[in-house]
Amino acid sequence: xxxxxxxxxxxxxxxxxxxxxxxxxxxxxxxxxxxxxxxxxxxxxxxxxxxxxxxxxxxxxxxxxxxxxxxxxxxxxxxxxxxxxxxxxxxxxxxxxxxxxxxxxxxxxxxxxxxxxxxxxxxxxxxxxxxxxxxxxxxxxxxxxxxxxxxxxxxxxxxxxxxxxxxxxxxxxxxxxxxxxxxxxxxxxxxxxxxxxxxxxxxxxxxxxxxxxxxxxxxxxxxxxxxxxxxxxxxxxxxxxxxxxxxxxxxxxxxxxxxxxxxxxxxxxxxxxxxxxxxxxxxxxxxxxxxxxxxxxxxxxxxxxxxxxxxxxxxxxxxxxxxxxxxx
Ligand code: BG6
Numbered sequence: 001x002x003x004x005x006x007x008x009x010x011x012x013x014x015x016x017x018x019x020x021x022x023x024x025x026x027x028x029x030x031x032x033x034x035x036x037x038x039x040x041x042x043x044x045x046x047x048x049x050x051x052x053x054x055x056x057x058x059x060x061x062x063x064x065x066x067x068x069x070x071x072x073x074x075x076x077x078x079x080x081x082x083x084x085x086x087x088x089x090x091x092x093x094x095x096x097x098x099x100x101x102x103x104x105x106x107x108x109x110x111x112x113x114x115x116x117x118x119x120x121x122x123x124x125x126x127x128x129x130x131x132x133x134x135x136x137x138x139x140x141x142x143x144x145x146x147x148x149x150x151x152x153x154x155x156x157x158x159x160x161x162x163x164x165x166x167x168x169x170x171x172x173x174x175x176x177x178x179x180x181x182x183x184x185x186x187x188x189x190x191x192x193x194x195x196x197x198x199x200x201x202x203x204x205x206x207x208x209x210x211x212x213x214x215x216x217x218x219x220x221x222x223x224x225x226x227x228x229x230x231x232x233x234x235x236x237x238x239x240x241x242x243x244x245x246x247x248x249x250x251x252x253x254x255x256x257x258x259x260x261x262x263x264x265x266x267x268x269x270x271x272x273x274x275x276x277x278x279x280x281x282x283x284x285x286x287x288x289x290x291x292x293x294x295x296x297x298x299x300x301x302x303x304x305x306x307x308x309x310x311x312x313x314x315x316x317x318x319x320x321x322x323x324x325x326x327x328x
Contacts, residue, residue, distance in 0.1 A: 018176055025134055103295075130170060136153050191315055194315065241300050266325060
């Protein structure tokens with residue numbers, strides 16, 4: 001059953017062995033299992049087509065992050081594939097029952113990232129409420145050998161209006177291919193007043209934090225949350241997280257690689273998510289009740305977002321941000 005709809009989650013399974021699990025709580029992706037390989041050209045054309053209403057690619061040929069246009073579709077060499085393995089970290093102490101945001105996977109930060117930074121958001125918790133709201137399953141978009149894709153929906157409700165008065169609709173599309181996971185967030189302003197927000201996809205990538213390398217961030221300006229928000233410019237060719245790291249790189253280029261040498265290399269390509277946070281708490285992670293002992297040694301967060309500024313959507317407006325994660 002490629003799209004398995006359960007009471008609290010939806011599991012997508014690809015015929016080549018990949019799978020992903022999306023909790024309805026927060027539309028949090030809590031598992032992405034994918035094989036390694038050495039033969040993928042690109043499936044981005046597929047994922048972009050799926051995410052575009054009517055099948056017309058809005059940005060296919062001019063995406064700054066290098067997302068491939070339609071036609072550059074999947075060229076698998078399945079014979080090269082290694083056995084599928086888990087690509088995301090979820091703490092063994094994480095709550096998956098909807099009592100608190102999941103410590104791991106891919107929580108969605110919306111309508112703010114971090115603690116409320118403006119008066120109008122002061123009723124919100126850190127990272128907003130999308131990650132702690134129950135979404136509904138929307139539809140299966142595709143169920144085929146090329147990919148498996150499903151949509152999830154969150155709209156304003158009496159609950160959200162207690163802390164955030166604006167009407168909105170969020171549509172989150174999760175698309176799985178053999179070596180690739182794409183998640184796309186569409187924001188609709190269903191009201192008449194401007195809707196202002198930040199958005200971030202809080203990826204916890206599984207791997208040995210001691211060897212993790214993120215690039216290319218050299219020359220990018222960042223806010224260092226470890227140093228009380230001091231501003232600086234990255235000097236290193238390769239960013240590691242061997243020390244407590246919590247940096248928001250601004251206008252960072254939109255395309256990154258995350259490596260756990262010698263074996264694991266991931267590409268992260270984005271659309272409309274210009275900033276990227278790199279976070280690993282090291283020992284300070286022991287202060288988090290839902291962090292398993294030593295859990296910080298087993299992941300690095302690389303989080304594409306629109307967080308240095310706010311998106312301002314006019315009444316009736318629509319915005320989308322996307323990440324394409326590929327096992328290289
Ligand atoms: C990161 C932030 O994105 O998320 C960190 O940059 C924060 O400052 C971390 O500590 C985890 O946040 P939370 O709310 O899930 O504990």
